[in-house]
Structure formats: structure tokens, C-alpha cells
Amino acid sequence: MAKEATEKKIDKIQIPCNCLDVLAxxxxxxxxxxxxxxxxxYELVKKSYCYHNLSREDxxxxxxxxxxxxxLEAKNVYAKIWYDPTTKELGKRGxxxxxxxMTNIGTIPxxxxxxxxxxxxQEKIGVIDEAFLERLKPGDVFVLGGNKYEFLYTRGMNAYVKPSIYRPPTIPSWFSEMLPLSFDLALEISRFRKLLAEKFETKKSEKEIKDFITEFLGVEKATSEAIFNYFKMQHxxxxxxxxxxxxxxxxxxxGYGEKPKHFVxxxxxxxxxxxxxxxxALAYLVARFGGRDIEIGINDNGFFLASLNDMQVIRALKFLNEKNIEAVLEEAIERTEVFKxxxxHCATRSLMILRSYKGKSKSVGxxxxxxxxLLGAVQKLDNNFPILRETRREILQDLMDIEAAKQVLEWIAEGKIKIEEIYSSVPSPFALNLIMQGYADLLKIEDKIAFLKRMYEAIREKTK
Known part of the structure; x- marks a missing residue:
């Protein structure tokens, strides 16, 4: 990141387009x-860049x-305009x-x-951030106040759980307000990884590799030393x-229960x-192939799928491509907390739900x-209801990056990215942080340091 900033490179700007709730x-x-x-x-709206390719249908x-x-009057959603399809004229109603x-417009939920x-x-044991709840699905185990709880269901702004004594956490520590790594910067780091990998594989000297890191990244020798050791251990x-x-x-x-836990x-x-x-997308397909729920952990550097049963990840990866990932994801998110x-958010922006009416405010709950x-009603009414489609767009394009994901799958299909598998008895250095995320809240600082030292020694012993 420091190198990119020094070279005055900036990430591409992504402007949301065709947001139907804001259009309403x-x-x-x-x-x-x-x-x-x-x-x-319609022609006036299309003069805005955000709606320059808006379809007539939308x-x-x-x-x-x-x-x-x-x-939708039965659900207290009333018409806000009148529209005459014969003359194609429209105006306000009421x-x-x-x-x-004026009391309900705005885009920040x-x-x-x-x-x-x-x-x-019904005992209250604490609170969690709403964005954290979006990642939960029934059966997931998370840590709150040093104790483990299994998520069951939600009602409004209440999440119902039960204690989980024997099962380990399945949801990694929350990322809080940490911004995700951009796709452009991630690709630059991947290119740097390739340059280092080539030097290790061609058996360049330690000094030559360290000098390359120092010059390429513009870092001090101590930083170069740390990067070298990290990559050398992975290699x-x-x-x-x-x-x-x-x-x-x-x-x-x-070590957890009778059955071992498989991580991919x-x-x-x-x-x-x-x-x-x-x-x-992969977890949804693996679950469909195997009939089991799959645990997911993600960060900027990768992700894992975990289960007590064998997982057909390679089969799922071969099935998934740039043409079908959108349809797969739409099915995968349909009954999740993130969709609800x-x-x-979209229903409030589109004025299906009024935050304020005649001086009275409606709480978030x-x-x-x-x-x-409303969600249950419109899903039965029309699966292509505009606010449903906007919800899917917001999740796939704003929360996730569906276009970049398609690009990655296209590179895999074209052979530009080769898939290689390894089997390990101890997580590799690059995988350790990802695996540890689920247990971070359970370990005290002293225990965490001791654990990391044990894992380091185990990895070092394996790489001798």
C-alpha cells in the first residue's frame, strides 16, 4: 500500500448505478x-451518470x-403517486x-x-453490531463476553441463542470498521508474491532476495527481514x-468432539x-452437493470452508463460473440475515417503510x-419486485464485488490462474491467521502468544 501511494496510484472508483430505491x-x-x-x-433521469443505462423495464x-x-395496501404501503398509462402522465397523490x-428522504440507513x-x-446476555448479525446463520457459534453461543433465530432487533459448551466458534472475530482491501491493490500484492516466489524457486541468495524486497517496496532492512522470513517459511x-x-x-x-473438523x-x-x-457461492454449492451446512471464514487474503464431513470443493469450483455465479449467489443469500x-435498508429508502409520519418516529426495531x-409479502407477490431486485443488487455489488469475482472465475476458466492443492497436518504460515480468527476472542493475550509460539515451532519443525 505504501508503495502504491508513493507511486501515486489510486484505486478505481466504483459508483453505484441503477439503484432502484433511490430512484423511487x-x-x-x-x-x-x-x-x-x-x-x-425517463429521459431526464437517464441524463444522470448513475442512471445512464437504466432500462425502461426498471x-x-x-x-x-x-x-x-x-x-400492498393490506401491509400499509399506499400509493404515493398517480399514473395514467393512457396519457403516460403522473403526479403526486395525497x-x-x-x-x-421531506421527513423520510435520505440514503444512510x-x-x-x-x-x-x-x-x-429470555435473559439478555449482551448486544452485537447489526452488521455482525448479517454474517450469522442458524447453527453458527460465536463468542460474546468470553462465552460461546449458538445462533438460533431473530425477531426484530433480538437475536436468540443457546449456550454452546463443546462446539468451537464458527464465526471469526468481527472486522469492526476495518475497510476491505481493494481488488486493484490485492492484485498488486499478488504480483509481488509472484516475483518473490520466482526468486525462492530459482534459489536466489538470501541477500539478493532481501535487497530486492528493500528496493521494490522501499522499506527498511528490518521490515525486509520480516517479509523475507515470512515468505521463506511459506515457501x-x-x-x-x-x-x-x-x-x-x-x-x-x-480435538473437538468425536469427529475431526475438515478445513479447505x-x-x-x-x-x-x-x-x-x-x-x-462455493459454500452454497458444497452444501447442495453434500447436504450439510458449511462454516465460512474470510479475510482479505483468502477464505476457508469447514465441516465435520468431507467437502466437494473442487467439484463446486469446477461448476462455478462467471456466467452462473450471480444466480448461485442470489439463491445463497435469499434466506439469510444479510438479505433481511x-x-x-432498501424498503426505508424507497419509502415502503416510513421512519417518520405526522411527527411520530418509528424505531429501528x-x-x-x-x-x-413486507419481505414475506412481496416474495409471494412477485420475485422481481423492484425493491427485492435492488436488495440483491446492493448485496452483490456494494457489499460484495460480483464483477471482480466473475473476473477471477474467468481467469481460472482460461487457465491464467492454475489451481494447486496441498494437504497439511498444521496450517501453513499464510493460513494460520485465517484459521485463528475463530478462536481470537477465546484466548487471553498470554495464551495467544503461547499458542502462536507452539504453532511457529510446529511449522518450523515441518519446514526443516
């Missing part, structure tokens, strides 16, 4: 201002929603239109902490993954957003309850 706000505002001809309004589906054509618009309650007894252990080599590491962990670690240095997309929460009822 804008169309409502236009209708309040004056009467419009729908065709003229535009008129949002108009239909605002005009009340989806018959005397309170301006008040509703309201978020809150989620109460964690024991399902038996001696197995292989260094890089832009042309996707390393898949198989590791079996024992993909050293995919593409950034957290891309790894989120790839991991969810993001639907609430009540908004979430309302969105749950």
Missing part, C-alpha cells in the same frame, strides 16, 4: 414538484410500485405528500445494536500462492469483498419487524 425517492420528489410525462421523466416497475399497482417526502437473548428464559512449507497460482490447502483439525483454505488474495462472494437487513412482514 427521486421520482416521488419529481411528482411532488409538478406533473410529468413518463417518457420525458423505470416503469418503480413507477408501478409508487402508483400502488402491486396492491395532501401530505410533501411532508412525507438507520442502524442499531441487536439484543442477544437466551431462547430459554519451505509448501508453495507461495500468487496471481497465477490459486493454492487450495486441506487441513484436518482434531483457499489462498485467494483478492480482498474481502471478492472473497465474500466466492466463499458464499439489507431489504429493510419496529422498522425491522415491518420489513419482515
Amino acid at each position: 425517492q427521486q421520482l416521488y420528489g419529481c411528482a411532488i414538484q409538478q406533473r410529468w410525462n413518463a417518457e420525458q421523466l 423505470f416503469f416497475s418503480v413507477l408501478s410500485y409508487l402508483a400502488g399497482e402491486y396492491a 395532501r401530505l405528500a410533501r411532508m412525507i417526502y 438507520e442502524e442499531s445494536f441487536v439484543n442477544v437473548l437466551l431462547a430459554a428464559g 519451505n512449507y509448501s508453495k507461495i500462492p500468487h496471481e497465477k497460482r490459486l493454492l487450495i490447502e486441506h487441513y484436518v483439525e482434531t 483454505i483457499l489462498h485467494s488474495l483478492y480482498g474481502r469483498r471478492v472473497n465474500d462472494a466466492l466463499s458464499r 437487513r439489507r431489504f429493510r 419496529k422498522q425491522q419487524l415491518k420489513s419482515g412482514f
Whole structure:
């Protein structure tokens, strides 16, 4: 990152396009201002870069929603504009239109902490961040206040759990506000990895490699020494993954219950957003092939899938490609917490849910309850309802990076990235941090240091 900054390189800017919830706000505002001809309004909207390739179908589906054509009055979602399909004219509906618009517009969603309650007894044991809840699925085990709990279900802003004594955590420590590594920068790091891998594989001298690191990255000798030792240990252990080599590491962990736990670690240095997309798609396919839930752990450098049973990851990877990953992900996210929460955000932006009405505000908890009822209703009504499609777009394009994930799969299909597998009895140096994420909250600082020393010695012994 320091090298890229020194060379004045910046990441590509990604501007969200065709956001249908924001479009609903804008169309409502236009209708309040004056009467419009729908065709003229469509041409006006397309002059914005954010909507320059907006399809007529999307535009008129949002108009239909605002005009009340989806018959959601039973769920207290009323028409906000009138639209005459014969003359193609539209305008505001209701005397309170301006008040509703001015007190409910905005794009930043309201978020809150989620109460964690024991399902038996309703005892509150703490709170978690709403964004953390998005990663949970029923059966996942996480750490709260030094204790392990199994996630069961949610009701509004309450998450219900039960104590988990024997099962280890399946959800890594939360990333808080840490920004994900960008795809562009990740590719640059992968290229650096390849250069170092070539030097190790061609048996260049230690001095030559250290000098290269110092000059290439512009770092001090101490930093160069640390980078050299880290890469040397990975090279001696197995292989260094890089832009042309996707390393898949198989590791079996024992010591928890009767059955060993199987880990499949993909050293995919593409950034957290891309790894989120790839991991969810592969986990969904592996679960379909094997009929079991799959645990996922991700970071910027890769991700792992874990299960008590054998996993057909290679079969899933061969099935997944740039053409079908979007459809696979849409199925994978449909019944998840992230979909429920993001639907609430989109429903609020599109004014399906009013945060404020006649001076009364609706809490985030009540908004979430309302969105749950609305989500069930519109899914039964029309799976292509515009706000449902916007929820999918937001998750795949804003939360994840579906386009970059497609690019990676295309490179694999074209043979530009080779897949290589290794089997290990101890996690490789590059995999250790990823595996440790799930246990970080359980270990005291002293225990963590001792654990890392033991793992270091085990790896060093294996690389002699």
C-alpha cells in the first residue's frame, strides 16, 4: 500500500448505478414538484451518470410500485403517486405528500445494536453490531463476553441463542470498521508474491532476495527481514500462492468432539469483498452437493470452508463460473440475515417503510419487524419486485464485488490462474491467521502468544 501511494496510484472508483430505491425517492420528489410525462421523466433521469443505462423495464416497475399497482395496501404501503398509462402522465397523490417526502428522504440507513437473548428464559446476555448479525446463520457459534453461543433465530432487533459448551466458534472475530482491501491493490500484492516466489524457486541468495524486497517496496532492512522470513517459511512449507497460482490447502483439525473438523483454505488474495462472494457461492454449492451446512471464514487474503464431513470443493469450483455465479449467489443469500437487513435498508429508502409520519418516529426495531412482514409479502407477490431486485443488487455489488469475482472465475476458466492443492497436518504460515480468527476472542493475550509460539515451532519443525 505504501508503495502504491508513493507511486501515486489510486484505486478505481466504483459508483453505484441503477439503484432502484433511490430512484423511487427521486421520482416521488419529481411528482411532488409538478406533473410529468413518463417518457420525458425517463429521459431526464437517464441524463444522470448513475442512471445512464437504466432500462425502461426498471423505470416503469418503480413507477408501478409508487402508483400502488402491486396492491400492498393490506401491509400499509399506499400509493404515493398517480399514473395514467393512457396519457403516460403522473403526479403526486395525497395532501401530505410533501411532508412525507421531506421527513423520510435520505440514503444512510438507520442502524442499531441487536439484543442477544437466551431462547430459554429470555435473559439478555449482551448486544452485537447489526452488521455482525448479517454474517450469522442458524447453527453458527460465536463468542460474546468470553462465552460461546449458538445462533438460533431473530425477531426484530433480538437475536436468540443457546449456550454452546463443546462446539468451537464458527464465526471469526468481527472486522469492526476495518475497510476491505481493494481488488486493484490485492492484485498488486499478488504480483509481488509472484516475483518473490520466482526468486525462492530459482534459489536466489538470501541477500539478493532481501535487497530486492528493500528496493521494490522501499522499506527498511528490518521490515525486509520480516517479509523475507515470512515468505521463506511459506515457501519451505509448501508453495507461495500468487496471481497465477490459486493454492487450495486441506487441513484436518482434531480435538473437538468425536469427529475431526475438515478445513479447505483457499489462498485467494483478492480482498474481502471478492472473497465474500466466492466463499458464499462455493459454500452454497458444497452444501447442495453434500447436504450439510458449511462454516465460512474470510479475510482479505483468502477464505476457508469447514465441516465435520468431507467437502466437494473442487467439484463446486469446477461448476462455478462467471456466467452462473450471480444466480448461485442470489439463491445463497435469499434466506439469510444479510438479505433481511439489507431489504429493510432498501424498503426505508424507497419509502415502503416510513421512519417518520405526522411527527411520530418509528424505531429501528419496529422498522425491522415491518420489513419482515413486507419481505414475506412481496416474495409471494412477485420475485422481481423492484425493491427485492435492488436488495440483491446492493448485496452483490456494494457489499460484495460480483464483477471482480466473475473476473477471477474467468481467469481460472482460461487457465491464467492454475489451481494447486496441498494437504497439511498444521496450517501453513499464510493460513494460520485465517484459521485463528475463530478462536481470537477465546484466548487471553498470554495464551495467544503461547499458542502462536507452539504453532511457529510446529511449522518450523515441518519446514526443516
